[in-house]
Amino acid sequence: MDSNQISMLKKIMEMEFTCIDLNLYLDTHPEDQKALQDYNYYSNQLSMLKQQYEQFYGPLIVFGHSQSQYPWKWIDDPWPWEIEY
Numbered sequence: 419m420d421s422n423q424i425s426m427l428k429k430i431m432e433m434e435f436t437c438i439d440l441n442l443y444l445d446t447h448p449e450d451q452k453a454l455q456d457y458n459y460y461s462n463q464l465s466m467l468k469q470q471y472e473q474f475y476g477p478l479i480v481f482g483h484s485q486s487q488y489p490w491k492w493i494d495d496p497w498p499w500e501i502e503y
Contacts, residue, residue, distance in 0.1 A: 419501060426471045427501065430478070433464040 440457040447453060468478060 423471075423475050424501070426467065426475075430464065430467050430471060433460055433467060436460045437464055 437457065437460050440453055440460065443453055444450065444457060472478060
């Protein structure tokens, strides 16, 4: 696994954490426009990052959430949860 792949995975994890944190905040502060703008921004960034990652390294999740290039990439090692950081 190359350093760019690990770097992208770490960035995806950071963006996911940010989105989850903002989501929880918005659950209790639904009228905070700045937080909603931030959530939408980071959600969009996360989506683009995942799309980039999957173009280079294959799907992060399966069952209809991600498309795969030919041949089927889901079985390529290592799987995202098997990576040692």
